Amino acid sequence: MSNVYYQEKFQDRHNGPRAAQVEEMLGFLGVGSLEELIEQTVPAQIRSKKALNLPDALGEVAYLEKVAQIAEKNKVFKSYIGQGYYDVILPGVIQRNVFENPGWYTQYTPYQAEIAQGRLQALLNFQTVVSDFTGLEIANASLLDEATAAAEGMFMLYSARKNKDANTFLVSPNVYPQTLDVLQTRAVPFGVEIRIADINEANLSEDVFAAFIQYPAADGTVTDYKNFTAAAHAKNITVCVAADLMSLALLTAPGEWGADVVVGNSQRFGVPMGFGGPHAAFFATKDAYKRNIPGRIIGVTSDANGGYALRMALQTREQHIRRDKASSNICTAQALLAIMASFYAVYHGPQGIKNIASRINDLAKLTDKAIQSLGYEQLNSTYFDTLRFNVGNEVDGLKSEALNHELNFYYDQGIVGISIDETTTFADVQTIVKVFAKVKGKHQSDVELESLVDSLSSSIPSDLERTSSYLTHPIFNSYHSEHEMLRYIKSLEAKDLSLCHSMIPLGSCTMKLNATTEMVPVTWARFGGLHPFAPADQTSGYMQLINELDEWLSEITGFAKMSFQSNSGAQGEYAGLMVIRAYHESRGEAHRNICLIPASAHGTNPASASMAGLKVVVVKTDERGNIDVEDLKAKAIEHAANLNSLMVTYPSTHGVFEETIIEICNIIHENGGQVYMDGANMNAQVGLTSPGLIGADVCHLNLHKTFCIPHGGGGPGMGPIGVAAHLVPFLPNHKVVEVSGPEGISAVSAAPFGSASILLISHGYIAMMGSEGLTTATKTAILNANYIKARLESHYPVLYAGANGRCAHEMILDCRGFKNVGIEVADIAKRLMDYGFHAPTVSFPVAGTLMVEPTESESKPELDRFCDALIAIRQEIAAVEAGEVDQTDNVLKNAPHTAAVVIDDEWNRSYSRQIAAYPLPYLKANKFWPSVGRVNESQGDRTLICSCPSIEEYAEA
Template sequence: MSNVHYQEKFQDRHNGPSAAQTDEMLKFLGVASLDELIEQTVPAQIRRKAMNLPTALSEVAYLEKVAQIAEKNKVFKSYIGQGYYDVVLPGVIQRNVFENPGWYTQYTPYQAEIAQGRLQALLNFQTVVSDFTGLEIANASLLDEATAAAEAMFMLYSARKNKNANVFLVSPNIFPQTLDVLLTRATPFGVELRIADVNEANLADDVFAVFVQYPAADGTVSDYKNLAEAAHAKNITVCVAADLMSLALLTPPGEWGADVVVGNSQRFGVPMGFGGPHAAFFATKDTYKRNIPGRIIGVTTDSNGEYALRMALQTREQHIRRDKASSNICTAQALLAIMASFYAVYHGPQGIKNIASRIHDLTKLADKAIQALGYEQANKTYFDTLRFHVGAELSGLKSEALNNELNFFYGEGTVGISIDETTTFEDIKTIVKVFAKIKGKSQDEVDLDDFVNELGTSIPEELVRTSDYLTHPIFNSYHSEHEMLRYIKSLEAKDLSLCHSMIPLGSCTMKLNATTEMVPVTWARFGGLHPFAPVDQTSGYMQLINELNDWLCEITGFAKMSFQPNSGAQGEYAGLMVIDAYHKSRGEGHRDICLIPASAHGTNPASASMAGLKVVVVKTDDKGNIDVEDLRAKAVEHAANLNALMVTYPSTHGVFEETIIEICNIIHENGGQVYMDGANMNAQVGLTSPGFIGADVCHLNLHKTFCIPHGGGGPGMGPIGVAAHLVPFLPNHKVVAISGEEGITAVSAAPFGSASILLISHAYIAMMGANGLTDATKIAILNANYIKARLENHYPVLYAGANGRCAHEMILDCRAFKNVGVEVADIAKRLMDYGFHAPTVSFPVAGTLMVEPTESESKPELDRFCDALIAIRQEIAAVEAGDVEKDNNVLKNAPHTAAVVSGDDWDRPYSRQTAAYPLPYLREAKFWPSVGRVNDSQGDRMLICSCPPIEAYA
């Protein structure tokens, strides 16, 4: 037979098990086919018909298609600014971090001992932010500048001394997208945004904090020292949004009185990407270290007394504090923070200052040259942004700029020009030529060389930076590419990623991030586009976004998607705000009760609280399922004020609950809406859908089900899909209108969130097609049930469905081991010796492990993982039998580093081989944890959140 029509299927590369392996697992489970297993697992009443999606493309065909889409984007030279700037991404960082699965497939560093590399890179990021802002403590990144400002507003509101004050005094000269997000976030808490000049006269008794931009949105640089002193005299705090690059030349806000400084690190080598992803930063005084949102990397020691890092003060996190959490932040932008930190390491303090100075010098050159043509420039002080009054010449100037493929920022009779790192002397000539033509002059009438030697500075003397920054040796040692390459690789080698083994995290879906999906993200025609570029320059992105919208609507059963939320938690918040807007449109704004099952993700109650809702907890039964009668009673009790139910499906404990349609009906009958958490969508695709089940809103974790990599803790993407009646209320945007007049104000800085990584999910769906996606879901369920069957005689499996099957994940009960002193954390640490990242620890049930294998893992990898857990169970049995010491054994001493195992002294009551090579496969593929068990409590007592002196490394 001819092979002329043969085409390799991408799904065969994405799905781990071969046909033979699939048959072996089905035989082990005692079923004849995948379909029989699905019938036993997924309730018949929620099964959907086949999806209608385009025919799956091969990898080659997809890359050809997406290249054609990319050509539709017109990447003009951008001088728009407004928080987004073109950059030079050093090749050594692009190739070895941005494009490297050793960095982008890592998970959030909850297991610190096998995450020391990314923890060091994130500590470097915190150090960069603290040094540039002049404040004591910084977190390990947030989502974007606008949401970071909103987080600051809420933190300062919660910590205010005058509890009667509810006004956040905002300068009118801030970025419009930031104001939009502040409006969204202020409303549920009753915070009044007062937009007025930030001067002493406006520091009224009802003001709890003031917010300014530095430099301002129009480019001016102002001295706020007196304002800060006057504010502090009245117990009013000061929040500043700052440009990180400008702080190489400007006095840090922390030195003139800022309490919080937020911003975006995008200028440190991260492409614009039509809006993201970029790592926001948040720095504050030590006073607020237990209030600061997001993750903090801190310094401690390990069990051997050596330098070690871990995530500090985790008791602040929403998974622990739930509706009392200071923020719902979960995913941040770790990969982008890591890139920005490496950019600072590569350039060092002098290199960064040279880049900032060059930007400033070229800005001054443009200023002098264009003023010489007869234009008035409004900014007397500035760093990189000019604002020219052009009046009636605006239309002609805009047309001429477009003819020369230049994008400026246009106001009422003004033109804004923001210079960046990529701008050259020749670029300034082109800009001057455009302005000259409108005046009927020749560019030759202005000789730029005449101005070069008399540029001076436009920064006020009192605001010129005099303090040092980036003094640590890390930022002064790796400026040649060879040294930088080796530094990057030295950190990468300390981290376990999907390059090494499966990461079996329940609820986090660590599946293949295919190379073909990743390749287009770094193309200039996607990376180089400003999010506020004219719409006729963005048709490639619009095609991609519209196609992804249609496909995800087909997959979810919804009417429309919003891609603005750039994390799952932000998707939750956006969905609840859309529901609230819907109720208000019907005159039912009083509805403020949100029902949430006791087993829900911690982000659910935190998001509900942020949306201004009152959380009422619904009981779960002894099988972990929602107690339907308790739900019904509470829905009826609160019917007059019922806003929504937040429900995860399949449930957080890995079961397709049979009563889900009844649950949705109960909520609707009592006037509420159903919000479905999409964290477990990987068990739904192609088999059922939120819309079919009865949900009104659902967020999708594109960094879980749809293959965007986790990046060591971000980027994430959390778009929401909604039923038809909620479409009018989807998020809008102040700068780029994307929704109707009833749409809520923005939840993110960019119109389409972290738009560039939508390419990854677009590629995944296009190459899998309807059948491939459905098969992936079936294999995910098969892999989970195979692990369950292999392990349930060794570890009790807490919950299962009606036929004894789990969905795509399961919970292993380890609580009984506490009777002999073995904690679930001991199992997690010992798994590192076997070369594995632990499953999710103590969530949703304390003392358990939640396992999710995903469809991308082959049977040999599943067996390797099961063999490791079974071997650990035998080690626990030895403790139970009294054969080994209770407090001195392989579990309690895990993980074992190479330094310990190969050291001269060995006084442990087990062999070195037992410590390091407990199973034969480890002889061929051993991953060594770089530190012993970290001391969390010491680190929280002695919090160090920036790079310590070099002596600490000795």
């Protein structure tokens, strides 16, 4: 037969098991076909009757050709818009070895510290950068964007306020509009009043709990707030500052003039604009707030051998513990982007950063002097990088001439703003001057730029010129040649286990293939170089991509429309609940404030509900882990007058397709509520069923799970929401770029389309998989999970299963019985490292368990290797149970075993080095060594060190 029409299918590259392996697994499960397994797993009443209506699947080459054509529709003009987004130079050594490297972008969040020391060190470096530049003692390991970081600062200071009657957040009118937008969204559910007023002592009334300042201000001016901050503190009012990280190389650190919280964006440290993201926000504060700071903190501790070690401290997943009492719903960050920014600081060092900042400032001063010489008025007497020219009725002509030269300025009622960045050159200044000169009927040659260079005067007030040092740690002063930098990056990468090494079987987190072809376009300049506020006629490539993704994801979810603004799953939860809130308000039912949440729910669900101003009522689950329908019905009826919503995960957090889900949705609707579906487990739905078909009204999608955006060591993520038709009018809008209608809620993140550049990844995944490929992926994920269940259930109890004994795409292994002989679930997690595996999700949703999800991307040999490891560990536990080995001196309690421990001259353990390091034969050919022994968690929480310590400081601690 001729192969002239043969085309390789991308789905055959994405799905792990080969056809013969699928047959073997089906045989092991005792079913005759994949379809028979699906019939036993997915309830018939929710099965879709038709295939997804999606375009035909493209091959990898064809897709890259298509997306290149889309990219050509984006016009990448030179951007001087500013407003929190700037063009950058990403050093090639960082682009190639971090941004484009699956050894960095396929890592999971560093919950298992012993196999995550590399990214933990890079994130500790990030915290040190932020702490040094802001002049504050403590910083976290990144937040989603500057606007939401400001909102987190507002809420932290509100929660910690001394005057509990104060409910006003005083906001300078000179802040970024997108930040103000998000602050107003977040303030509403808590009754916080946003008061926009000049930042002066006269406005510090008794009802104010905190003030918010932009530094430099949104218009570019630089103001000394030292006296204002002192006056605020005298009245027990705290001060939150949004600062430009690059400017702080030249400006006095806010912490030095009294700021309590400093937030901002590290995008200027080598991260492309990407039409809005992803970028790592930062959050720094005083040591007094270390127990209140939102998000993740990386801290220094020691390992079992007394050596230097790192781990996530204090706030790690606190929403799972505190649930609706949590101070934040943050469950992901922007780790990959924070890591890139930290490497940027390492590569350039303190002098390199200062040189870049000084060059930006000098070019701004040169531009200022040159354009003023043409007869224009420049309004900013002080500035770092941003100028404002009053051009009056010449604005249209100037804008037209700027566009002719492919320049974008910031325009505001006759004022033209120009923000200089790292990429600006002397030649660029000549072009800017040429544009302004032509509008005046003059010529560029009328301005002798070279003669102006030596006459530039300071644009920063002398009292605000930075005198303190920063980045003094050896890490920031050792790797300035590319060779040294490359080796440093690789030395950290080698300490981390990623999908490059083995499967990461995390329940609820879906660590699937992030295909190279999906990733490639993200690095293209025509996607990375676009400002999120660029004129619409320059962004048609992005809009085509976003509109196609909207259409495809609406088809997949069964909804009417998607909003792409949410930068994470938890933020998607919040956005969806705020949309529901707006819907009820539009019907005159603003009193509806009761949110029903099953006891088994992901911890971000109750935290998000609380943030949306809702009161959480917990619904019981039965002995099989399913929602107790009678309890749900009783509570829905009890609260019918005030019922706002139900938050439900499907398949359930326990990994089961609950048979009663349609009835559950109907009960909520009958009692006036809306159904919010958590899309964490969408990987088991795509092509087989959908939230819309089941009866949900809104659902967020974790694009970093089901739709292949990589986890990046703890972010980036995306959590777009899909809604039924009646909720479409209320989808999030944006102050700068209109993306919804007049009834839309205000913004939930800084950029109109969130982390737009990584939408390319999900776009590529769907385009190359097509309807058949996506559906086959879902079926394969269910097959892989049930195969693991069948292999392990005679060794470990499996807690929950569906009506036919099948699990969905994940399952829970019960390890609680091993406590009888002193073996904890954490011991199993650490011992898995010796076998070369990352642990499944530990103690969630049930304490003392492992939740396993293999995804469709893993082949049968990899599944078998993982099962063999867990079976071998079960035999090691059996030896403890039988009294054959000591309960405290055994391979599980001492795990993980580092190479240094195994080759040490002294070995006094009750088992051999061979058993410690090479318990199964495959390890001799391919061994991943944990770089530290078991990490001491409690020591690190007692003595929190969250910036790079000197050897002396660490020894004292």
